Amino acid sequence: MPTYHLPDETPVVQFDPLLELSPFDLFRRLREARGPRLVDVRPALGTTTLAGAEHRPDPSWEPEDERETLLFDDDGTLACAAARRLQAAGWERVRALFGGLELYEFALDPQVVGENTYLVPVENPRGG
Numbered sequence: 001m002p003t004y005h006l007p008d009e010t011p012v013v014q015f016d017p018l019l020e021l022s023p024f025d026l027f028r029r030l031r032e033a034r035g036p037r038l039v040d041v042r043p044a045l046g047t048t049t050l051a052g053a054e055h056r057p058d059p060s061w062e063p064e065d066e067r068e069t070l071l072f073d074d075d076g077t078l079a080c081a082a083a084r085r086l087q088a089a090g091w092e093r094v095r096a097l098f099g100g101l102e103l104y105e106f107a108l109d110p111q112v113v114g115e116n117t118y119l120v121p122v123e124n125p126r127g128g
Contacts, residue, residue: 019083020098021070023107030118036068036095041078045122048101063091072097072104 005011015022021036029035030051038053045055050072059082063069071079071086071094079096086094097104101119108117 015098019080019087019095020076021095022098023104026070026097026104027108027113027118031116036070036093037063039069039071040073041071041082042073046074046101047122048105048119049122050101050104051118051120062086062089063094066093068093068095070095070097072100074100075102076100 026035035052038050039061040049040053040055041057041059041061042055043057049055053072061082063086069091071082073079076096076099079100083094083096099107105117105119108119110117
């Protein structure tokens with residue numbers, strides 16, 4: 001989630017469609033069963049993740065194939081950095097979830113989109 005600051009230090013967040021996928025676009029694609037491979041790049045799982053996601057915390061991880069892949073974390077910081085690295089290495093079909101799980105959860109109110117938001121609880125998120 002690229003951010004720059006105005007002279008008065010106001011942060012301005014920019015959406016980069018070549019690097020990121022919006023939460024609404026991901027939700028629509030998941031609902032239509034056209035979702036990408038989902039990869040959770042957080043070092044430790046939180047309390048929720050996306051249904052069907054693989055947990056790959058290793059920063060040197062690379063996809064096994066050319067499938068479209070979406071990386072995510074809590075706020076998009078790690079995922080954007082990893083997506084930039086992978087795109088630079090030739091993995092053109094890798095992007096990051098804009099705003100991470102925080103924006104995804106905030107933007108997709110179950111009262112508006114329905115009960116299934118594709119967020120699922122993580123069992124033993126800290127391994128214990």
